[in-house]
Amino acid sequence: MTARQTPDLPTDAALVAAYRNGDQRAATELVGRHAGPVGRFLYASGASSSDVDDLVQDTFFRAFRGLDGWRGEASFRSWLFTIGGNLLRDEFRKRKGRQMLSLDDRDLPDSADPHAELAAAEAERRVRDGVATLPRLQREVFLRRAQQGGDYEEIAAALGTTPGAARVHYHHAVKRLKELLR
Amino acid sequence: MTTCTQLSDRMPDVAHGTSRWTETEERHLATCADCRAEWELVAAASRLGAGLRSPADPALVSTLLLERLARERQRTRLRARFWTAAGLAAAAAVILAVWTGARTGHRPGDVAGGPAPRVATAPVAPARPDAPVAPALRAELPLPELDDLPAEALDSMLQALDEPAARADAYELPALADPGDRELERVLTGLEG
Numbered sequence: 507m508t509a510r511q512t513p514d515l516p517t518d519a520a521l522v523a524a525y526r527n528g529d530q531r532a533a534t535e536l537v538g539r540h541a542g543p544v545g546r547f548l549y550a551s552g553a554s555s556s557d558v559d560d561l562v563q564d565t566f567f568r569a570f571r572g573l574d575g576w577r578g579e580a581s582f583r584s585w586l587f588t589i590g591g592n593l594l595r596d597e598f599r600k601r602k603g604r605q606m607l608s609l610d611d612r613d614l615p616d617s618a619d620p621h622a623e624l625a626a627a628e629a630e631r632r633v634r635d636g637v638a639t640l641p642r643l644q645r646e647v648f649l650r651r652a653q654q655g656g657d658y659e660e661i662a663a664a665l666g667t668t669p670g671a672a673r674v675h676y677h678h679a680v681k682r683l684k685e686l687l688r
Numbered sequence: 689m690t691t692c693t694q695l696s697d698r699m700p701d702v703a704h705g706t707s708r709w710t711e712t713e714e715r716h717l718a719t720c721a722d723c724r725a726e727w728e729l730v731a732a733a734s735r736l737g738a739g740l741r742s743p744a745d746p747a748l749v750s751t752l753l754l755e756r757l758a759r760e761r762q763r764t765r766l767r768a769r770f771w772t773a774a775g776l777a778a779a780a781a782v783i784l785a786v787w788t789g790a791r792t793g794h795r796p797g798d799v800a801g802g803p804a805p806r807v808a809t810a811p812v813a814p815a816r817p818d819a820p821v822a823p824a825l826r827a828e829l830p831l832p833e834l835d836d837l838p839a840e841a842l843d844s845m846l847q848a849l850d851e852p853a854a855r856a857d858a859y860e861l862p863a864l865a866d867p868g869d870r871e872l873e874r875v876l877t878g879l880e881g
Contacts, residue, residue: 530754533753533754534747537749537753538747541743541749545740545743546738547737549736550737562749563753566749567757571757629728630732634736649736651700652699652700652729652730652734655701655704680696680729684726687729
């Protein structure tokens with residue numbers, strides 16, 4: 507789940523420290539690194555594609571305003587996911603559970619095989635609908651693991667649980683989604 | 689021997705391209721419908737939002753973010769300045785109240801009709817202007833330092849009591865509300881013994 511960082515690129519922690527020292531380019535670099543994955547995570551969690559940009563913006567705003575809250579136990583991206591997840595939950599509450607999912611307004615990539623593309627879009631829609639019905643911890647663990655490729659230790663650190671409990675949540679989520687998609 | 693659990697644990701890595709199936713794992717996938725269903729699910733989940741162009745312009749996101757953070761910092765600074773000024777104003781008001789109270793003989797906590805006006809009610813209490821002031825009443829006066837003041841100083845002090853800043857009119861001072869020169873003279877005589 508961590509950003510793939512080559513040795514010649516500064517780490518997220520180094521960029522955060524640089525931003526704290528007044529280097530605004532560090533913030534730009536952090537946004538460039540993580541905005542895409544954060545947007546995908548929010549979209550997969552149930553945000554409509556029209557809301558994703560605003561939610562990404564709010565996620566980064568809250569993160570930079572409260573940088574002291576990031577103590578490095580989990581990766582910076584993981585921490586952003588947590589903030590974004592909280593924002594999305596608040597948004598769901600504000601809308602009183604009204605469904606935020608939408609696929610029609612999403613930009614579909616061009617494809618040489620429109621039938622295969624439609625089938626993939628349909629599969630994605632079903633998975634996304636299924637993910638949206640999961641309890642929050644199951645949904646977060648599943649997406650962090652399946653969508654972002656995070657390991658259980660890091661997921662557990664980000665969500666304030668144990669690696670064993672994260673594994674259990676993941677398997678519950680998989681079981682439930684398999685039943686839903688059968 | 690590949691078990692379903694081992695395969696399940698490796699699925700996210702394979703879906704993200706950081707690992708590949710071994711031949712044994714591929715054979716297992718081909719024969720186990722449950723693992724195949726899970727693999728399709730994980731593979732689909734790993735692609736969720738892959739076609740989403742969000743944010744449309746990361747540079748714009750960071751520009752807007754930095755502007756928003758700058759506005760927030762400015763607002764925080766202004767708020768801090770406001771509360772500092774408000775704190776100083778409150779402190780100044782308290783100091784002024786204490787200082788005014790010391791000058792007029794009122795304690796800051798005294799309220800209208802409370803014990804503070806004793807300085808005025810004691811000597812002017814007699815109904816008849818020419819009646820002598822009772823020694824017991826004189827003994828009740830809380831400001832013995834007034835004894836050494838000349839008549840002019842006392843006069844100006846009593847005038848100061850009528851000024852709006854001191855709000856002397858808020859207290860119950862019926863006998864001093866509009867004292868004549870003769871009355872004041874008697875009061876001062878009484879104070880001086």
